[in-house]
Amino acid sequence: MALLVGPFFLNQVHPWVLDLPFLLFWVLLWTTLASGFMGLVYWIERGGSTPR
Amino acid sequence: MNTAVVILAAVWFGVLGLGLAARRGRVMNLEQWTVGRRGFGGFLIFFLLAGEIYTTFTFLGASGWAYGYGGPSYYIIAYGALAYGLGYWLLPPIWRFARTRKLYSQTDFFVAKYDSQALGFGVALVGILAMFPYLALQLEGLGLIVEVTTAGRVGSFVAVLLGTLALTVYVMASGIRAAAWTAAIKDLVLLATVVFLGLFLPVHASGGIGPLFRTIARHHPGFLKLPAVGLNPVWFGSTVLLSVLGFYLWPHTFGSIYAARDEDLFRKNAIFLPLYQLVLLFALLAGFAALVILPGLPNHDLALLAAAAHTLPGWMLGLIGGAGLLSAVVPGSMLLLAIATQFARNVAGPCLPRWNEERLNLLARALVPFIAGAAILFERWSGQGIVLLLLLGYGYVTQLAPALWASLLPHNPVPRCAVWAGGSVGVIALTLFSFGGAPIRWEQRILPQPLADVNVGLLAFALNVVVLLLVTGAVRIRGSTGSPPRPLASRPTQG
CATH class of the missing domain: 1.20.1730.10 (Sodium/glucose cotransporter)
Incomplete structure (x- = not known):
């Protein structure tokens, strides 16, 4: 939702974050978080055990 | 050289x-x-x-x-x-x-x-x-x-x-x-x-x-x-x-x-x-x-x-x-x-x-x-x-998505004819939107800005889903949902 709907509300260049326009930073942030979320889902589905 | x-x-x-x-x-x-x-x-x-x-x-x-x-x-x-x-x-x-x-x-x-x-x-x-x-x-x-x-x-x-x-x-x-x-x-x-x-x-x-x-x-x-x-x-x-x-x-x-x-x-x-x-x-x-x-x-x-x-x-x-x-x-x-x-x-x-x-x-x-x-x-x-x-290619392959998702349900309610109808409407609509020129782009005339700028592939997909659901509903009302899937008829592997 952050990537699909976020640009409707955050379509702006300012503030600059990490020297990037804000909208680009937003997209990169959620792309990175997506990886973390999938790791978390995998960990939970494995019952909190170390991934095989 | x-x-x-x-x-x-x-x-x-x-x-x-x-x-x-x-x-x-x-x-x-x-x-x-x-x-x-x-x-x-x-x-x-x-x-x-x-x-x-x-x-x-x-x-x-x-x-x-x-x-x-x-x-x-x-x-x-x-x-x-x-x-x-x-x-x-x-x-x-x-x-x-x-x-x-x-x-x-x-x-x-x-x-x-x-x-x-x-x-x-x-x-x-x-x-x-x-x-x-x-x-x-x-x-x-x-x-x-x-x-x-x-x-x-x-x-x-x-x-x-x-x-x-x-x-x-x-x-x-x-x-x-x-x-x-x-x-x-x-x-x-x-x-x-x-x-x-x-x-x-x-x-x-x-x-x-x-x-x-x-x-x-x-x-x-x-x-x-x-x-x-x-x-x-x-x-x-x-x-x-x-x-x-x-x-x-x-x-x-x-x-x-x-x-x-x-x-x-x-x-x-x-x-x-x-x-x-x-x-x-x-x-x-x-x-x-x-x-x-x-x-x-x-x-x-x-x-x-x-x-x-x-x-x-x-x-x-x-x-x-x-x-x-x-x-x-x-x-x-x-x-x-x-x-x-x-x-x-x-x-x-x-x-x-x-x-x-x-x-x-x-x-x-x-x-x-x-x-x-x-x-x-x-x-x-x-x-x-x-x-x-x-994007044109994406528009076409996405027309297969409703049939794929339905097929992964434990009891697929979608009959073949609904897949045919929805997919055909999606593919034809996308072709017309992409190659038909301005006269075909009705969405740009009827939808207000900024909605008129929706990707035409997604619009064709939405039409596909609507038709698929309508045909599925009609078939189920008539009491026929098509035959359940059977295993693929296999071909011999040796000549």
């Missing part, structure tokens, strides 16, 4: 040699040729699935869009992250079903799920229709890369012919094994090239990434965000959604799912592939830097190469061209393989009931040069930009 030509020639022979070497010690029967005997491990599956990221679309299309359109190019990073997350849940059931039924192509999946060779014929046609623009995209990129990096010494058409020859030979000889071997090398080479250009060109243009963006913001206000009309947030959201829905429905991607030896590979890859997507940022940075270095290029797709040619010595340009060549040949070979397999098994196959699996395999291999030739003609005829060709 200049250095770039020598390097490109070396890459061309290297690709050909590696592709041919991939078959050594293996009997190329149907299962080996199309799905690598379903024995690929985590790394090969990673590179096959990530192949979507690093194609000529990445190399030229992403940087070209950053150069020409600015903010809308961010969609290229966004959709992959969502699609890989979807793959976590979507791919394991597809893999399990395909393994149980010993399926070879995407169409086989729909034939088995809906128990209909006729539906398989329709699905194969949609898949082939979608893959042709994608294959043309790779060839167009290949032509541009070679022409620019050799400073016109090797023309675009000659490059397309030579590149197509290489991938035709190695696909015929080694099938998916050739693609998998070269995919890993291609990704590593391309990764290094894109990261280098994404860091070097901004420094060369403005002294760094921050100064580059501030320069662009000063000279092109609003360029680094989405415009209010055209490629606006509605277009962005609908295009990301369309690309996510269609991501795994490319027949060549779908086919590579079958090659995995373990379903857990997909879940693990879903964790790491979004991070891999981040490398696309460097392609966008190269495109933005090109805007400062060489403003006013008529062909946006040339932005990255033209900026590299302007700033780097010939030998380095040759290396970049070599990486670009790989970025076209590897996905091109997967597409060729998928089109040939679908055509032989699911379009010609039903007309040849006496042919066994191995004869159909030979037919698929024999079709490869003809398909490659047709793709060259399409590339010459279409004349569309790289990103637009890709």
